[in-house]
Amino acid sequence: MNNLILIAMILALLIPICEAWKDENIWQTMLAFASISTKTAIIALVVSVLRDDWMLGVVAAIILSVGNAGLMLLAHILKRMRES
Amino acid sequence: MINLLSYTCIGIGIFFWFWGTLPLLGKKSVLFKLHSLSVADTLGSMAIVFGLLLKIPREWPLLVLTIITLALWNTMLGYVLAYCSSSGGENERA
Amino acid sequence: MGTIGNLILRLTIWFLLTSDLSVANIIIGVAIAVLLPRSYTSHESVKAWCRAFQKILLAIPQAYLEAFELIIRPHNAEDVVLEKIQYPRSPGLIFLEIFLITFTPKTIVVKSRADGYYEIHRVLRRAKNS
Structure with missing residues (x-):
């Protein structure tokens, strides 16, 4: 059961990776990367709970709370570059 | 009983993930994809984490913090992406 | 406070x-x-903050409801509407309001304009006038 859950989650993770690989529009790629970052962190959290490993869970929580900040900065930089 | 409930939550979350992520492959506008991604990444992930919380309540501080940061950051990222992509190059996009 | x-x-x-x-x-x-x-x-009243927190608690089930609605009946049309900002003076409450609107999956705030309106992007079941 637990393995099934992990396999399903990794399959779901493949969709945005495929999108980021084939799409050339920058905003669609940004969406795909935002999705990848959340999904990887949640997968790490699930693994940490299944293995009962506290440290791995801390890493996942930290990824979740800082990971998206970089994407927001990148979005603002892209907008500035468009304008200039 | 609780085990069943937690697996139901995780199942709903994974279903949301697939439902919300599959439109990424289509040819819709960025804002439309953002709507379905907010279903997948915010609500689906919150359901998964809630399922984990039922499964192992011992790690509750971490999981509650995760739910809060998920809701906050994903929503803010959605707003920032919508704002930047719409005021940037509306006319370049097909 | x-x-x-x-x-x-x-x-x-x-x-x-x-x-x-x-x-x-x-x-x-x-x-x-x-x-x-x-x-x-910030100098918001306690009452405004209490109402905001109540709204957050209500927004979570509403977000899930909207998600199921989106899944069961496909929404294919989209449009942009304007809505008035309720507390234009306070940055904290404006943030909360943007958060609440964007948190529910059917609506996303695209821009909060200086003249006191949000631009909100919505998905609809079918186009209104086309």
Whole structure:
């Protein structure tokens, strides 16, 4: 059961990776990367709970709370570059 | 009983993930994809984490913090992406 | 109200992150919460904040409802509407309002304009006039 859950989650993770690989529009790629970052962190959290490993869970929580900040900065930089 | 409930939550979350992520492959506008991604990444992930919380309540501080940061950051990222992509190059996009 | 709310928020995050209620940890947490700089002094009424928190609690089931609605009946049309900002004076409450609107999957705030309106992007079941 637990393995099934992990396999399903990794399959779901493949969709945005495929999108980021084939799409050339920058905003669609940004969406795909935002999705990848959340999904990887949640997968790490699930693994940490299944293995009962506290440290791995801390890493996942930290990824979740800082990971998206970089994407927001990148979005603002892209907008500035468009304008200039 | 609780085990069943937690697996139901995780199942709903994974279903949301697939439902919300599959439109990424289509040819819709960025804002439309953002709507379905907010279903997948915010609500689906919150359901998964809630399922984990039922499964192992011992790690509750971490999981509650995760739910809060998920809701906050994903929503803010959605707003920032919508704002930047719409005021940037509306006319370049097909 | 602003400073106390700020302190409580910081302490909550600190205790959730460390999950340790020993005396030393409490002292460290309080010290950090007091020493971190405050960005602005806000003067919202307690009532406005209570209403906002109530709205957050209501928004979670509503978001799930909207998600199921989107799944069961496909929404293919989209449009942009304008909505008035309710508390234009207070940055904290504007943030909360944008958060609430964007959190529900059918609506996303695209821009909050200087003249007191949000631009909101919605998905609809079918186009209204086309």
